[in-house]
Amino acid sequence: MYLNCHSYYSLRFGTFSEVDLLELARENHVTQLALTDINNTSACLNFIRKASTYNIKPIVGIDFRNGINQQFVGIAKNNEGFRQLNTWLSEHLHLERPIPQQAPDLPGTVFIYPFEKVLLHGMEAFKEHEYIGISVKDLRKLPFSKYIGYKDKLIVLQPVTFRSKRDYNAHRLLRAIGNNILLSKLSTEEVASEDEKMYPVENLYQAFREYPFILENTDRLFPQCSIDFDFTTGKQSQNQQTYTKSEQDDYRLLEKLCLEQISYRYPDGQQQALERMWKELELIKKMSFVSYFLINYDIVRYAKAQGYFHVGRGSGANSIVAYLLGITDVDPLELDLYFERFMNLFRSTPPDFDIDFSWRDREDMTRYIFERFPHVALMGTYVTFNYKGVVRELGKVFGLPKEDIDRLSERQFDHSELDEVSRLVLRYGSLITGMPNYISVHSSGIIISEKPLQYFTTTFLPPKGYPTVQFDMHIAEDVGLYKFDILGQRGLAKIKETLEIIRYNRPEVTGMDIHDVQRFKKDRKVNGMLKRAQCMGCFYVESPAMRMLLKKLEVDNYLGLVAASSIIRPGVAQSGMMREYILRHHDPKRMKQAHPVLLDIMPDTYGVMVYQEDVIKVAHHFAGLTLAEADVLRRGMSGKYRSRDEFKAVEEKFISNCRQKGYEDSVTLEVWKQIESFAGYAFAKGHSASYAVESYQSMFLRAYFPLEFMTAVLNNGGGFYRPEIYIHEARMLGATIHSPCINRSYMENRIRGKDIFLGFGYLKDLEDRAVQRILKERETNGIFTSLEDFIDRVHISIEQLSILIRMEAFGFTGIDKYELLWQAHFSLGHTRRFESQYQLFKVKQNSYEIPVLKTTHLEAAFDQLELLGFALCSPFDLLLEPPQSNRLTRDFNHCLNHCIDIYGYLVTTKRTSSRYGEEMFFATFLDQSGEVFDAVLFPPVAKQYRFRGKGIYRIYGKVVEEFGFLSLEVVKMRKESYVQDPRFSG
Structure with missing residues (x-):
């Protein structure tokens, strides 16, 4: 009604x-x-x-x-x-x-x-x-x-x-x-x-x-009126059903492609690979996923034809068919990745490929998919009202002052002291929180459907310009639409650009195959660098936490890196199993503490659950759940379940089965706690292996082409750290860093030999259109010979020209920048030239008597701080008072368990909580020699000493060691003052 x-x-x-x-x-x-x-x-x-x-x-x-x-x-x-x-x-x-x-x-x-x-x-x-x-x-x-x-x-x-x-x-x-x-x-x-x-x-x-x-x-x-969709478990997929218009032709094509690549992937012996391949193909055909594999193959084939790099990851890396098709570069036989994790008759959802492309190439890949297949849309997602957003919106609706809105949104208030309007904001905020605010676009999901998408939903057109469905991945899966994940990342762009830079900066290098990962895995230089955690700029292994883990585990091989890539995830780390894994790695006797069934299931990880597969193994072999029930756990821990009730029912059966098997409740609950800790964070082993392949490619380039690699890192937005830190790392690796130059620089960074010229893009106040004029004029009519020549040829305001001069972009003239600033103001300070104007004849500039001026080292550094955001000299050169201690990171070994006084330039901090919920910090610093060291501020110290932005800190702390990793437990610290800006003093 x-x-x-x-x-x-x-x-x-x-x-x-x-x-x-x-x-x-x-x-x-x-x-x-x-x-x-x-x-x-x-x-x-x-x-x-x-x-x-x-x-x-x-x-x-x-x-x-x-x-x-x-x-x-x-x-x-x-x-x-x-x-x-x-x-x-x-x-x-x-x-x-x-x-x-x-x-x-x-x-x-x-x-x-x-x-x-x-x-x-x-x-x-x-x-x-x-x-x-x-x-x-x-x-x-x-x-x-x-x-x-x-x-x-x-x-x-x-x-x-x-x-x-x-x-x-x-x-x-x-x-x-x-x-x-x-x-x-x-x-x-x-x-x-x-x-x-x-x-x-x-x-x-x-x-x-x-x-x-x-x-x-x-x-x-x-x-x-009657409408019906199939929501039953095991329903037919609504994705595109065939690739060639015929299921028989699809299968023949898939079989042919696999056989064509078997000798390339397995040149030294194919029998085991062939047995695995036929087994997978039979199951893929039985479950009607042939077209799914072929569509992914088509996407990757196009990428390779365009010279785009990709990484196939997710549970799809467990498949030898995916490996043969080139969708992934992970050999499932080498890693003992069992196909049933990726696809089995009990699994309620289809296989899952995540394909990463360079952030520069992803847009073209999306365009190709929309043009290649008939019924395509981006996956939608809901942006909901969160607490802060609701409070800010309602604060404006009720007319609260900004200070009150800020106080409420940051929860910095005593409820008893709030006025009636503020209480209304909180009361109705709690009602609205969680409601959908607007529909957005899923970060990576694309749907390729057998039917027009309008059969299921309306589509809208976001700024990306591609039709997007009005529901999210959960609803899509309910009705049988499974997304293709096409992601963009910067790590692949770094690899691709490094190879391009090598071609022009090291033309003598020929025949390098970046996909020859098997060779990289055995490279002593690469593995030695991995063991020392010298991985700045390398995909997934450069963060302080990962450096610490690599050193503690003494990782010097591919399989060790695969494990480390998953152990570092929050689920394993926060459950305490990361520490247990490290302990068992160093002390085999400690493995006796593992339950014998768990140790038998997971001998390679010392009886510790590390991967999603481990949870399925434990659920099936330890607790006796069916594979279908184990799959519910898998989806639950990856955040993909729709029903809490379904997950709760499996939990109850898990505990009940364990009791029937005679396990003590303490053991059962501990194992269940480990499973729960994986929720939303666990990696499939194949996923970790895919990451490790890309890490090895990055590390190989850093090991043998360090300056080209660091230039590419900088040109692709850096990574975990600020650009300044990568510039410092390039200098430590032997580069000479030059400020932007009007004759040698581009928008991005360029390297010539060992000289890296910073790009104009770092000059935050320099307009893009000014840069484009400079580059176009230089390309058309050659390099600039002087400031006068530049002014004659390039339309630019005095304000923009002053930025270039202050950054020593005219350093090639050999004239002090203060003198150049005088000349610029004499030439442009009282004139206004429009873009459409140009000079038929060169106007002779008047000659002026300019006082002798000399820029000091400190003045140049403060200009750099203002214009770049960092100085190109050592930050220790800017201290008001010289360091009272010359302690360095290399002194940690012989100062173990003793307190030292050391100066450090702050690189990064991480706020976290102790087991009691108290605030504490991890921090990374550069010492006076440019080497990295790590420090921890436990809650009592963190309360007393605060970080006050980037700069140099004098730290007094105790050198401690854990599993070979040396760090500093801070006792006290103080931020040191820089000298007064000499440009404005006196």
Whole structure:
């Protein structure tokens, strides 16, 4: 009886979820109703999925509006009608076209005009599929309207937006947020009527008792509407079903491609590989995932043809078929990766490939996929109201001063001291928090569907310019749409650009194959660098935490790095199992503490769960769960489950089975605690292996081409650290660093031999258009010979030219920059040249008597600090007082367990909490020789001594060692002062 119901996916309008709507319907004895969100179908599939749980027949449609102005409500009579509604709305959203007054004529649909709209426009004729909707409120006007005579066209259209007065208040706040105005300025036209609520069905019938024909018309409509999607476990995938248009041809192609590559991947023996390959192919065919593999192969093939680098990771790296197709570079036989983790008959979801491309290439890869396949869309995601966002929005709506909003959003208040308005902000903030705010784009997901995406949802067109579905990955998976993950990362761009730089800076280097990872794994220089954790700039292994772990584990091989890549993840680390792994690594006797079953299942990781596969093994072999139940755990720990109840049921069975096996509860609960700690963080072993391959490629380049590699690192946004730190690292590796030069520099950094010229891009106040003029003129007419020559040839303001001079971009002239600044002001200071102006004849510059000027080392450093954000000299040269200690990192060995006084330039800090929830810090510093050392501030010290931004700190602390890793436990520290800026002193 309800044909116009809203959920909170009527964004910044509705006030409760689609599941809450079903619960509300059950409470009011409603057995069938329609969900019609405003210009949105985000909730429709989950509404249909959940409806049977409430014994309700679901109907779906769309409330078509221009802003708040309702035009008509479209109801889908069947799946085709739903597709038609979605397609029609998608066109309007893509083109930003307003919804017209007249509803379209679409197969399988019904359109209902609200009574107020019919009155306003004086509508006369209605098509067979068009009706006039009458709400309870409209019954007061209906008898006095000519439309009382349209008896066969009148049906009940009672909107449902609120459950209570509180919902109505929340709605008004959402409308004020949506309109970005004060609540007091919100007009009644922007707000829904307070009586848009659901009545018990018998009450609704009672309200319309004088108009039985309206009830009869409505009752006739409901049986005409029926929609169905398959949400059962083991449902058929809705992804593109074939690659070649024929399942038989698909399989023959997949088989052919694998056989073509078997000798390349396994030149020294193929028997084991062939056995594994045939086993996988049989299962892939049985589970109808042949096209899935071929589509991924197609994507990777295009990338290789364009010279793009990629990394295939995720659970897909467990597949030898993926390895043969070149989707991944991880050999599953080498790592004993069992295919059943990736795909098995008990798994409810299809295999999962994550394919990384360079951040520079990802856009073209996305374009290719959309052009290559017929039914493609980006995956949507919901950006919800979080606490801080809600408080800030409501603070503005209620007119709170900025200081009060800041205080509330940072939770820096005593609730008892708050005024009434602030309390309202918090009260309604708690109601709105968690509601969807707007629909955005998933970071990597792309859907390639067998049917047009509008069969499932409306699509919208975000700034990226590609159609995007109005639901997230969970809803997509529910209906059988599984995303392809196409990600962008900078690590691959660093590798690719390093190779390009080597070609021009080291032309003597030929025949290097960056994909020859097997050779890199055996390289002593690379493995030695890994063991010493000299990995600055290298993908995934450069952070302080990873450096510490590599040293503690003395990692000097590929398999060790695979394990380390997963152990570092928060799940393993926070459960205490990272420390246990290290202890067992150093002391084999400690493995006796492991449960014998766990040790038997995971001998390579000392009986410690490290990978997602380990959880499946433990669940199956230790606790006796089925593979299907173990898969629920896998999805649960990776954050992909939809149902907490389902996860809870598996937990209860896990504990029950363990008791039946005779395990002590303390052992069972400890193992379960380890499993829970993986939630949202665990890596599949193949995933870690893929990361380790890229790490080895990076480390090889750093080992043999360090300056080219560091230049590429800088040109691709650095990594874990600030650009300044990578510039320092390049200097430590033998580079000479030059400030930007008008004749040698580009927007990015360039290397010539061992000279690295910083790019113009570091000059934050230099305009891009000025740089483009310089580069274009230099390319067209050659290098600049002097400042005068530059001014004659390049249109530039005195302000922009001053930046270049102060950064010594004219250093090649041999003239002091102060003298050049005088010359620049004499030449440009009183003139205004426009871009369209140019000089036919060179104008002779007047000669001026300029005083002899000399820039000091300190003045140059402070210019660099201002313009670059860092100085090119050692920061220790800027200290007000010379260091009182010459202790260095290399002294740690012979000062073990003693306190030392050392100076350090702050590189990075990490705030964390002790086991008791107290604040503490880890920090990384550079010593006076440029070497890195690490320090920890435990809670008592962290309370007393605070970090005050980057700079040099004098630290007094105790040198400690753990598993060979030396660090400093800070006792006290003080930030040291720099000299006064000489440019403004005196």
